[in-house]
Amino acid sequence: MIATDSILELSAANRTRTRFAARIGGITLGVTSGHANLSIVPDSELSKFLIPDQRCDIECTARFVREVTDFSGELVFDSGGLWKLYRNSGGYCFRFATSFLGDAPYKQAIVSPDFTKVRIDLVERFYDSSKPWNPLEYPLDELLWIHRLSTKQGVEMHGCGVITPDGRGFLLTGHSGAGKSTSARMWARNPETRVLSDDRIILRAEGNRIWMYGTPWHGDAGIAEADRFPLDGIFVLEHGTENRLQPLSATKASAELFARSFVPHHSVAGLNYVLEFFDHLTSLVPCHSFSFVPNATAVEALLGSSTGKIAAA
Numbered sequence: 001m002i003a004t005d006s007i008l009e010l011s012a013a014n015r016t017r018t019r020f021a022a023r024i025g026g027i028t029l030g031v032t033s034g035h036a037n038l039s040i041v042p043d044s045e046l047s048k049f050l051i052p053d054q055r056c057d058i059e060c061t062a063r064f065v066r067e068v069t070d071f072s073g074e075l076v077f078d079s080g081g082l083w084k085l086y087r088n089s090g091g092y093c094f095r096f097a098t099s100f101l102g103d104a105p106y107k108q109a110i111v112s113p114d115f116t117k118v119r120i121d122l123v124e125r126f127y128d129s130s131k132p133w134n135p136l137e138y139p140l141d142e143l144l145w146i147h148r149l150s151t152k153q154g155v156e157m158h159g160c161g162v163i164t165p166d167g168r169g170f171l172l173t174g175h176s177g178a179g180k181s182t183s184a185r186m187w188a189r190n191p192e193t194r195v196l197s198d199d200r201i202i203l204r205a206e207g208n209r210i211w212m213y214g215t216p217w218h219g220d221a222g223i224a225e226a227d228r229f230p231l232d233g234i235f236v237l238e239h240g241t242e243n244r245l246q247p248l249s250a251t252k253a254s255a256e257l258f259a260r261s262f263v264p265h266h267s268v269a270g271l272n273y274v275l276e277f278f279d280h281l282t283s284l285v286p287c288h289s290f291s292f293v294p295n296a297t298a299v300e301a302l303l304g305s306s307t308g309k310i311a312a313a
Contacts, residue, residue, distance in 0.1 A: 017041055017132065021056055022049045025156070025202030025213040026228070027148055030056035031120075031135055035063040038122070041132040045216040046141070048226040058148055060109075060118040062135035068095065068108045068121050076266035083139065085266065094143060101126060109140055115148040142217055145202075146262045150270035154204035155277050156262040160184045161196035161212045161229070164303060169229040171201060171212055172290070173260045174237035181220040182294050183237065188223065190299070198223040203231065203281065210281050231285050235302065236260070240291030243301040253287035254278040 020042050021030040028051065033040045040062055042050060073088030086093040096107040106126040110119045120135040127133055136144070146156050159173035160180040172183050184198030199219030201212050214225040236248070236256045248256065257278050264270040292298040 019053055021051050021053050022046050023051045023226070024049050024145055024215055025149065025154060026204060026211075027058070027145060027153060028054065028056035029058040029060065029136075029141075029144065030054070031060040031062060033063075034061040037129040038062060038064055039132040041134055043134045043137065045138075045218070045224065046136075048224065049216055058116055058118060058144060060120055060135065060144075062120040062122065064124040064127070064129065065121045066124060068105045068123060071095070071108070071110070077264075083143070087266070092147075094140060096140070107135075107137075107140075109144075111144070111147075115144065115151060118144065138217070142200075142262075145215075147264055147270075149202065149204075150264045150267060150273060152273050154202055155274055156215070157201045157203060157257070158199065158260045158262075159201040159212075160187075160198050161201040161214060162187045163194040163196070163229050165190060165192035166303070168232040169212055170302060171203075171231055171234045172237055173201075173234060173257065175260060178237040179239060179292065179294060180237065183292075183298070184219070184221040184223050186294070186296060186299050188221070189296075194225065194227075194229075195221075195223045196225045196227060196229065203277075205277065205280060208284060210285055233302075233305070234281075234285055234287040235290035236287070238289060238291045240293060242291065243293060243298050244291040245301065245305060246289045246291075248287045248289055250279070250282040250287075253282045256289075257281070257287070 017039055018033040021028060031040055071086050071093040073086040075084060076087045077085040082098055083094055083096050091113045092111040094109040095105045097105045106123050108121050149156060157173055159171045160183050162170045172180060174180050181198045184195050187193045188195050196214030197218055198221035200215040200217040202215055204211050210231040211228050212231045213228040216224050218224040263274045
């Protein structure tokens, strides 16, 4: 069976749940059980992002199957871990397998080309039908949002999103280990500061403003808020011996942001869109590298900067 730590302890009423919906980054997704024996439930990370039932941007139907059906298509991406992605003229197939359960896939998701419709097949011998399950169990949830965003909707970033006490929106972006969760904890100590996420932020454009959105896919600090805020500054994190801000050219900033974003590497159209998005973003939002020391002085350095034109600390 799939590990039981992914199951929520629910009331008897919730154990027969057949539908839930969520909004992340302004994009809605609904999941419906298409099998009489399948009770579905969101995981606890998604609880802040749940919305009243409605017709959603992405509609999913989950069902139990004896085996996953064949998908005639080319392998376009291998994560080297839980999932592989296949593609044909009719859409995509995410297939999930783990050596813990053997070579056979335990789940697959068949997705329309525009990422609006999804069929999730759960291989029944790997699941206990007497318990509720989350068909979107990570990483499928994040994969669906990343790919939907790439259809000219926005971009997901490795980043910590901060709303400062003086009402500015800062994105602190970095690779794993760059200090996103550390920075989130430092900012969160100020009761007048809000942190949207300590690890994953979605960026979307509305006219001449870029908005940052919190996501449920948090890091070590465990911070995830279902809210958004306009973006005033971007800081590429680096560990250092002092706090130092260095302006980045638009070209350099775009390259640094691309390296810290989640993109569908198999999709030429998706990659082109992301590059165009960063070109637009860097024309609107000042970007800096930020070499910092992990204490309160790093917060003070950014609070002391001016929006749009930042002098070296």
